Amino acid sequence: MRRFVTWLAAALISFSSPVLADDHPVVVELYTSQGCSSCPPADAYLSTLAGREDVIALALHVDYWDYIGWKDDFADPKFTKRQKAYAMAANRRSVYTPQMIVNGAEHVIGNHPVDVEELIAKHAKMPDRVSLALSKRGGVLSISAHADRVMPTPLVVHLVRYEPMQKVKIRGGENAGRDLIYSNIVTEWNRLGDWDTRSPLNLQAQVRGDDPVVVILQAPGPGPIVAASRLR
Template identity: 45%
Template sequence: MTTAQVDHPAKRQQFRALPLRFALLFSLGAFAGAVSLSDPVWAQEGTPTDMMGGAQTPSVPPSLQDGLQQNDQAATGSATGSEDVASSRDIATLDTPDMRTPIVVELFTSQGCAACPPADKLLQGLAARDDVIALALHVDYWDYLGWKDPFGQPAFTSRQKGYARAVKERMIYTPQMIVNGQQRLLGADRMAIKSALDAATSKPSPVEISVAQDGANYRISLAAKTALGQDAMVQVVRYIPDASVDILRGENAGLTVNYANIVTQWHIVADWDGETPMSFDTQVEGDNPAVVIVQTSQPGRTVPLPGAIVGSARIK
């Protein structure tokens, strides 16, 4: 049993990594394949040339070319963007115009992904911006490589799969950033991310959100500036502001990685028709920050599939 130490401004937490109990039948360099989006995900990782700044290429297993049915099959791989990988300072000092509605940036990442540390660093810079809600969702499909990510949750893997299904994509990978539920980007491509943020800034939010506090209770009110024309889901997200983890095994063995805005809970708290003004109460207990995100949805096989994020606000 090994322990990864996680430092938090308010307190120190310990996350225990479970011992690896899966006997690999293939060498890690040769294993590849596409699996159903409804099944556990196994993946082939790419071969990053420079984990802390060089260019990498997405790894796409050859089986993806074997006539997979759209919306039913997926594969995973790892990737980062171009050589122009931003430092935290660079991304934090990009133009930050005054905005009433922050841009939501989701990073799908994993401590078991060798290509993820540059994207994790970039997200730290985004987290420092007032006009951005930056959220790190740690997936669990790299755990088989020898290190169980203590922040990883199957729910976040499912959310990434939902994004893929919504646009009939055939693969998911890490690190991936999604801006306002629409722009899908390689997670450390600074220029592409800047361009996506600039585009999101130019589009006014169609939803006004107000939050009123009464102790641990919060009243959230929604009003559409123009009718959305489709249903939306109202979500409350909780996260840990920052943590430092010593990674002891796997692809990132020996690294100490700093993380920002690590999501711990992501819940749908209300459904909305996207037109009628609505108010509801929700409880937000504990010290960790919380945000509310309004996102359009479309029917899925078992749960709604995520669409465009049309409103967001910090609750606490």
């Protein structure tokens, strides 16, 4: 009987413990395309990450597969440029889809969830170096941050907006005939400026609409993401 009670208590803990929001969520960028036949499993996996509080999952659709028969209407040349910049920073000669980049530092094939989960866990355990807070009143976003020590270079302040979900019927190309669901589709990615961490950051930006707002503080390069926060 005692063994049963012990097992029951452990089971209740495992099934009832909520997933708590992390103080420093891990950013996962998925580089994907509606025209890529290997991407739907990665898109589906990103949808599971999109529901987590400890992860900021972002789908950046690239345009270099548009020529094979289907134009991705979410694609933006800026996202292709960002992915290529990551490749150059890592001394890699090419880019591919689906690719996930974890906290700006780890490159991994996007349809390998086990590898991605390991990297998320690794970065979630890293200590905070920067505290970042967001608030929004009307159409004004207020951003504040301070660093526990001065960073070697100023951090880039990025403002990101995304659409939480959209279903698309693919009528051409490698995925022709499929109805695919996409999550956290990045619609805007703007560089607000650079932050010299020798003094606190206090910045305001205009935002429109109800789509979620993400602010990312990242080493130049693009390099590692030092802090990120989101308002939904």
